[in-house]
Amino acid sequence: MPVLDYETIRETLHGVLCKFGFREPDAGWIATLCADNSCAGVASHGVHWFPGLIGRTERGQVDKDAEAVCEASLGALERWDGRHAPGPVTARRATDRAIELAGASGVGAVAVRNTNHWARPGWYGAHAAGKGFGLICWTNTVPNMPAEGSAVPSLGNNPIVIAVPGNPAPVVTDIAMSQFSYGRLNEYAARGEPLPVVGGCDIEGNPSRDAAAILKSGRLLPVGYWKGTALSFALDVLAASLSGGACTAEVSARGEKGVSQVFVAFVIESDHGAHVLSTASGLVKAAGNSRYPGEGSYATYMDRRRNGVPVDDEVWERILGWA
């Protein structure tokens, strides 16, 4: 796997987006986000995610010329129509607007319909935390996970992010409602390694640690069995209800077109916040845990900004073919 300089990655992606006709600031934002995500150790939602965005744009599932619009303002809550503009661009705009609303009212929320895959959810959390705000955001998606005890996917694995400012690393909890994300299952399947814990069922319905067997059956385990089942359902219904958009049952399977997302930002009083994080992380670390959520990806990010970012050979060749 070649190790590339962060700026090389960012500039190359930026050039490709410009060639495909993405406008500014969208092209710059998407390039930065993908480079950041690979740099933070999440290549599946960074450089490796990039060709999929180009593909969905070429197929018309993502509209590079569109821009999300506010359909209704209730004061501190806005409903937006994403108009199928690139997901990460709309998600960044919505995060920034939620922050702006929170700056005025203490809490601010933007609910977006008709949007699409936003790459790595934690990026928006780290972005808000970097500006001194707390953020809860989540998305729905296609039915890609069966409810506990069912063999048929009827729920999305609907990732949720909770982020709080921290120094230097923000707290960023970023979890999908399946015990393993599709990205992680693909990694284990490619390496032929067993999952560390049961991640779903094989085609016969037996609990399994075989990522390939779970990918084949499509029977991913909801995180915490009935608990992830319930959380996924509630996140879906709340996102679609707030945004006026589609629920998981209605999201187009082709390219995850038309998902619903919610962004809720909160003012954090910085001195007390710093005391809280120091106290909470102190107890966790005294109990033998080396990191709080977000510290690992922050450390990886800082290391790779200095020493380079590993990128899959084939993916990079494909991107260079567009450059």
Add this chain to the structure above:
Amino acid sequence: MPVLDYETIRETLHGVLCKFGFREPDAGWIATLCADNSCAGVASHGVHWFPGLIGRTERGQVDKDAEAVCEASLGALERWDGRHAPGPVTARRATDRAIELAGASGVGAVAVRNTNHWARPGWYGAHAAGKGFGLICWTNTVPNMPAEGSAVPSLGNNPIVIAVPGNPAPVVTDIAMSQFSYGRLNEYAARGEPLPVVGGCDIEGNPSRDAAAILKSGRLLPVGYWKGTALSFALDVLAASLSGGACTAEVSARGEKGVSQVFVAFVIESDHGAHVLSTASGLVKAAGNSRYPGEGSYATYMDRRRNGVPVDDEVWERILGWA
């Protein structure tokens, strides 16, 4: 187990609270909440929870004469000092105020410090949904759960609720961050039944389905391993940061005194919300799942309002001794 009429339970609890000097509307609210929770099938946070509240009040951990006050208003977000008033009373007031703020601004939030155990979290979700609002609320608690891979409790199992209006049953997802709540572990231990899935580790650190062994070791499993670990930490830090209150590391182990809670209410456009719930639950039910989260407790509630509420003999005798 005797089966009692709902009104008998409510009136008896109300009478006891009055005898102990609780004022109105607090006494009426607490009696209703405890009767409701037993009626909804959650006796551990209903009638069986009631003697603990009396005990904590007698020991001065809960101040029956106090009332929560707003310390700071940022517009749609308020910070309250709970002043150690009874947890369910403050939680109900905070829910109602978040709803009021959301009515004015689309979204409204109340963050409370210095509060205490709120009994069943889902009650507040059902309450908000019954008024046509979405609600996300959560609490922190004492360190009662080790992080994944650790033997020492350093996290709270910090329950979170997500609720959305529904007809007749609201969507109410109400989950603690441990795979099993303490209430559920106690029930399995009392019956001597194995847990349906691994719920923690025994004292030697072996994964276990033995509730008694897990209660003895204190090594409850976070829901979804590393995912529940991360979610619990973020919920704790965000609640304490927003409220200006204590994080799990600082909450008094004696009576869970001084927890931090957050209530976020959202305006739901009712016609679209009804369409979303019908569509989402339609797909889940077509996949073989009989209920969405909240339907089971709603059905139990309606059945028990008609046919009576089972109450533990010893607990009821104790309550009658106070009446």
